[in-house]
Amino acid sequence: MPKVGVYVCHCGENIKGAVNIQEVVEFAKTLPDVVVVRDYQFMCSDPGQELIKNDIKEGLVDRVVVAACTPRTHEAIFRVAVESTGLNKYFCEMANIRDQDSWAHWHDKEGATKKAKRLVASAVAKVRLAEPLEDRFQDAEKSVLVVGGGIAGIFAALDLATIGLKVYLVEKQPSIGGVMAKLDKTFPTMDCSACILTPKMVEVAQHPNIELITYAEVEDVKGYVGNFEVTIRKKARYVDWDKCTGCGHCMNICPSKAPNEFNLGLDKRPAIYIEFPQAVPKKAVIDADNCLYFKTLRKTGKTACQICQKGIPSKNIEGCPAGAINYEDKDEFIKVKVGAVILATGFKVMDKHHFKEYSPNCPDVLTALEFERLISATGPTEGQLKRLSDGQKPKKLAFISCVGSRDERHHSYCSKVCCMYMFKHAKILKEKYPDIDLYLFFIDVRTAGKDFEEFYVSTKQLGAKVIRGGRVSAVDVKPDGKLRVRAYDNDLCSPVEVDVDMVVLATAIEPGPDTEKLGRLFSASCGREGFIREVHTKLYPVDTASKGVFVCGCVQGPKDIPDSVSQAKAAAASAAATVIPGKIKFEAIAAEVIRDKCSSCGVCVQLCPYNAIVLEEYNGVYKAKVEPALCAGCGTCAAACPSKAIIFHGFSTEQVLAQIEAIVEDYPNL
Helix, strand or coil, X not given: CCCEEEEEECCCHHHHCCCCHHHHHHHHCCCCCEEEEEEECCCCCHHHXXXXXXXXXXXXXXXXXXXXXXXXXXXXXXXXXXXXXXXXHHHEEEEECHHHHHCCCCCCHHHHHHHXXXXXXXXXXXXXXXXXXXXEEXXXXXXXXXXXXXXXXXXXXXXXXXXXXXXXXXXXXXXXCCHHHHCCEECCCCEEHHHHHHHHHHHHHHCCCEEEEECEEEEEEEEECCEEEEEEEECCCCECCCCCCCCCHHHHHCCCEEECCCCCCCCEEECEECCCCCCCCCCCEECCCCCHHHHHHHHHCCCCCCHHHHCEHHHCEXXXXXXXXXXXXXXXXXXXXXXXXXXXXXXXXXXXXXXXXXXXXXXXXXXXXXXXXXXXXCCCCCCCCCCCCCCCCCCEEEEEEEEXXXXXXXXXXXXXXXXXXXXXXXXXXXXXXXXXXXXXXXXXXXXXXXXXXXXXXXXXXXXXXXXXXXXXXXXXXXXXXCEEEEEEECCCCEEEEEEECEEEEEECEEECCCHHHHHHHCCCCECCCCCECCCXXXXXXXXXXXXXXXXXXXXXXXCCHHHHHXXXXXXXXXXXXXXXXCEEEECCCCEEECCCCCCCCCHHHHHCXXXXXXXXXXXXXXXXXXXXXXXXXXXHHHHHCCCXXXXXXXXXXXXXXXXXXXXXXXXXXX
16 A cells, blocks of 8 residues: 655745645545655755655655645656655655645635645545656757847857857848847947847858858748757748859849838838848848749749849840849758757837827838837938938937837737837937937836936936826827827826927837747747747746747847847757757656557547647557657646547546545545
């Protein structure tokens, strides 16, 4: 017969404050096969664990129940303690009497105590039927895929490559750099963004351990941690990058124009283009949707403009001097095998057209990122501050914060960086144009970061006017072209109206357009805001629900550049720790199909959220099979199988039924 030991934790006041510990101890002593019951202030401490280990070593117990905190964070601790004595670690069970009891029923001590007793009874019933299980190990590829070539992806790739791992860095744009490449300066140090970013971009391209794959997207993912097989689609460039020298001659002679995505559509670019002057790699691509050659070919079946390839001989204009143009180029699919993946695909800025009250169709109402390009030396006006409506220099500007952020109609979260980049813009303008009038409209100012408050104060001292109140109600276009901003000033306790020449909207940071698709491909779930969700906000901030898939940068949520870099380094360290040992450990808690019982219905295949079950041939018939490395131990398949052909190791049917019976049983001393 099993000898069960029950160990009840006080957790300071976390549990003891809502649960009568002594009652739980006395109740546990009456449960079947329980031979030892102890309580201690902090069971997870060294002395607490020693209580368990000593009882096992002395032969008093061979099954362990710890009534304490959540197994999500503490189960591993107690399993290690049990395993160190020679006992199978799966003979340890936890009753979560903190998160599921004391925290939930803090003001009902009697009810919380009764619930704690039932949870302990359930855990005891389960552990009595526990069978010894063994973890499994599989070889791991010593390589990592980084998806996204912004500042977070760049630093993750460099850290991994520096310690000797093979890295595949995939970026969907022709160049790496991400949103940071579009910035003029960075707060609070006011560094030139390109000056600090470009050297890192070049370092990525030159590193022997990094294979840079730009203008490409992840199409399919198979496998599991340690052994991912990823299919990448390299989009047709119609330019041979082995020949292209990045001279830009093709751009100068191309007659077709299209909106310039790098400048957020504020100007036009040729149909054949290099993304921006510091692009890495600095290679041209043809935008087939806007290229006259491809448009004519699709419409008439005939070829037309080939100026980038052949030039215009009658005007002595040569085509590509390197002979790099290739109209026959096709998408290419490549497969890479990696042991871990880092998702770093960044964010997008919320579109201003969601806010009709701010006159978004007016060319002088810009988003903050559009304004960033406007004042950048590589932007549409070469850094000169001009109204897009008439080319005149504005004398008065208004900045509006929290446009789409902290707004239940759109996004309830704070976008975190908006206050600071508004002050950055104000500082740039006041230093360059001292006579300009600036009005900064805030709900409230948030400057929680190193040197942020000092930056805020110094910007105000330059003369920027900070107006604190509720959300700006409207921006109206007056007959003379001026923009009237209507708001409320809390300091004056009255409505205010300001006429300005230009308005800048600090629109929200949103998940990128491909974030949900990327999450599905890698089985990494998204939160309600649409960003990739981490496993635990505090303890596992870069881990996702899919083992071996890590996250960093704004794909996980709004953050500034330092936080993105810090998280990238953390993700790189976690990925490295996963693949460097060369072997991956998989817990024994997983499903297994008894194939002789399987009816081949396929219900489990459809229901498995981790794509861990397939139908494969077995004795001439297709039967279900679970890939243990992919199985996350959710139990969906075992519960749904109509033939009862699936065993769930660690949570057998007998154990689950015993738990249920223990919970509903009417104990006389409850």
